[in-house]
Amino acid sequence: GENVEQHPSTLSVQEGDSAVIKCTYSDSASNYFPWYKQELGKGPQLIIDIRSNVGEKKDQRIAVTLNKTAKHFSLHITETQPEDSAVYFCAASKGFGNEKLTFGTGTRLTIIP
Amino acid sequence: KAGVTQTPRYLIKTRGQQVTLSCSPISGHRSVSWYQQTPGQGLQFLFEYFSETQRNKGNFPGRFSGRQFSNSRSEMNVSTLELGDSALYLCASSLNGVSGRFIGELFFGEGSRLTVL
Numbered sequence: 001g002e003n004v005e006q007h008p009s010t011l012s013v014q015e016g017d018s019a020v021i022k023c024t025y026s027d028s029a030s031n032y033f034p035w036y037k038q039e040l041g042k043g044p045q046l047i048i049d050i051r052s053n054v055g056e057k058k059d060q061r062i063a064v065t066l067n068k069t070a071k072h073f074s075l076h077i078t079e080t081q082p083e084d085s086a087v088y089f090c091a092a093s094k095g096f097g098n099e100k101l102t103f104g105t106g107t108r109l110t111i112i113p
Numbered sequence: 114k115a116g117v118t119q120t121p122r123y124l125i126k127t128r129g130q131q132v133t134l135s136c137s138p139i140s141g142h143r144s145v146s147w148y149q150q151t152p153g154q155g156l157q158f159l160f161e162y163f164s165e166t167q168r169n170k171g172n173f174p175g176r177f178s179g180r181q182f183s184n185s186r187s188e189m190n191v192s193t194l195e196l197g198d199s200a201l202y203l204c205a206s207s208l209n210g211v212s213g214r215f216i217g218e219l220f221f222g223e224g225s226r227l228t229v230l
């Protein structure tokens with residue numbers, strides 16, 4: 001089955017700097033790659049997603065890039081703010097969309113004021 | 114618009130008991146998925162229901178089961194609880210189009226935290 005690896009497991013950056021989280025997937029049939037943010041005591045919340053027919057997508061300070069050949073995708077957060085501190089998960093699916101998501105192991109991002 | 118509601122939020126059981134968790138999806142959402150979250154294994158897919166039918170199932174033993182009702186509300190059941198079943202159980206709903214084709218993001222509830230003693 002699909003396997004998603006995520007790095008790093010923890011990341012600390014100074015407020016205002018950029019943060020990058022990387023994921024690789026194993027199944028070339030995967031075609032949907034969402035990123036979720038989970039704050040303490042809450043469920044994961046979708047922050048951005050990308051489909052396999054797109055190489056990059058941006059939403060304000062957040063961007064995701066996808067390299068289908070290398071089977072990896074990355075989350076980029078620019079101008080980080082304290083409220084960006086959370087656990088971030090990447091995921092992959094080969095269904096129509098969200099069916100049977102395979103998640104990475106998560107990255108705990110800490111923004112240092 | 115109310116989000117995904119899961120009950121109970123916290124519960125403690127002992128080994129061998131069974132537990133039933135409930136999930137009310139966002140109004141209008143017909144697909145409900147369940148995930149188990151543990152520190153060691155991360156988020157793992159349990160099953161997904163659409164229109165009262167299980168469409169996908171993860172790699173969990175038969176002790177884990179679920180169902181969906183005609184109003185899209187869903188329940189999951191774990192029988193003969195083991196210590197390793199201690200986890201946060203997350204329910205998520207999504208808006209599906211004709212024939213169940215996904216057209217929106219996955220909305221998670223805050224989870225039911227199960228502790229097995």
